[in-house]
Amino acid sequence: MKKLKEMGVRALIVSIDDFHQEFIHRDRVINVIRACKEIHLEVKLQFVATKSSGRLADFLHEHGDDLLNIECREIPCHPVGRASFKIKDESLFTTKGVPQGLCPSSVMSISAYGKVIPCCNTAGHLPSLEVGDISQSIIPLHKKFLKDPIFNLLRLKGPKAFYESAINMGYNPREDGYIDQCHLCYDLFKNNQLAEELKDFAAENFEHELYETYLEEYTNNYSQILNMNNKESNTSNHSL
Ligand code: SF4
Structure with missing residues (x-):
């Protein structure tokens, strides 16, 4: 030690x-x-x-x-x-239904086999999610990890973002449900062919999802500011 x-x-x-x-x-x-x-x-x-x-x-x-x-x-x-x-x-x-959680620990990691992987959780060791291996330079691998639409969509929305599209691509949901979002992530990406299709889906949809998320945040923040301003003006009207 x-x-x-x-x-x-x-x-x-x-x-x-x-x-x-x-x-x-x-x-x-x-x-x-x-x-x-x-x-x-x-x-x-x-x-x-x-x-x-x-x-x-x-x-x-x-x-x-x-x-x-x-x-x-x-x-x-x-x-x-x-x-x-x-x-x-x-x-x-397991719990029935689709796990709603976000990707809980997306941290680029090195496996015992020298693979560069997106996390140490359930799906992290799947070949379909490998970032690279230790024979490659770490800086481009880290850039890839940060920019790749699949990891970005997982971080932004969680594995649930892929669920409906996966069903349309032939994925069979588990009848007993899932343990958590990482279990869903594993179940979606364990099949290489489906994983490839989901990567294309992420590449096509990530920017739109990002825009929707920022728009939602902006709208929520703006409404909060408006509410605060209304409350303040009501208070000053009462004090007049
Ligand atoms: S959601 Fe997937 S990528 Fe994120 S920590 Fe869990 S297994 Fe890893």
Whole structure:
């Protein structure tokens, strides 16, 4: 841990849950947390849960003393990687309907395989959303990440912006619904052909969506100013 800190690591996220514990004993994770605390390196704990797995509350109950002053977060399991074939749909925390949230953490990242990816969340590792790889220069990749209509539309409106068009392109929505917006993002972009069509859709529609969003913001702000002015003039009329 000391060496990592000396090399510039500023924070660490460690995972513990039924799935990680198959490979890494929980004592080792607790030891990492203790070591981080000792050298004042920021550490957070992440716990992936399903309806049928262990839960963070139980873990906190057993290891609460070691976790004092540590940010602990329980996150719902998404059906990707091993979970796509090991976890039954009924164990996932899905909600019917289309997730309305915006893209929550679009941060250009480097995967363990050297891929430059748009986020570390569910859809971030999909080949269809790859920005490039580490053999390429980072500055043009970052420009691409910032300018690409697909990432911009995801940031501006969230994956829901693609939902209706995807259905028109043949996408079958999940009957049980989705866990969150990142699950919808994954489901939309996991099919390469559909992903390509959605990229074209983003290229054609992003500027219009941006214009609509600014117009809406401007109209809302303008109405607020008008309301404030009306209130002020009413107050001064009363005081006359
Ligand atoms: S919405 Fe998609 S791009 Fe944004 S953080 Fe989630 S998975 Fe990543």
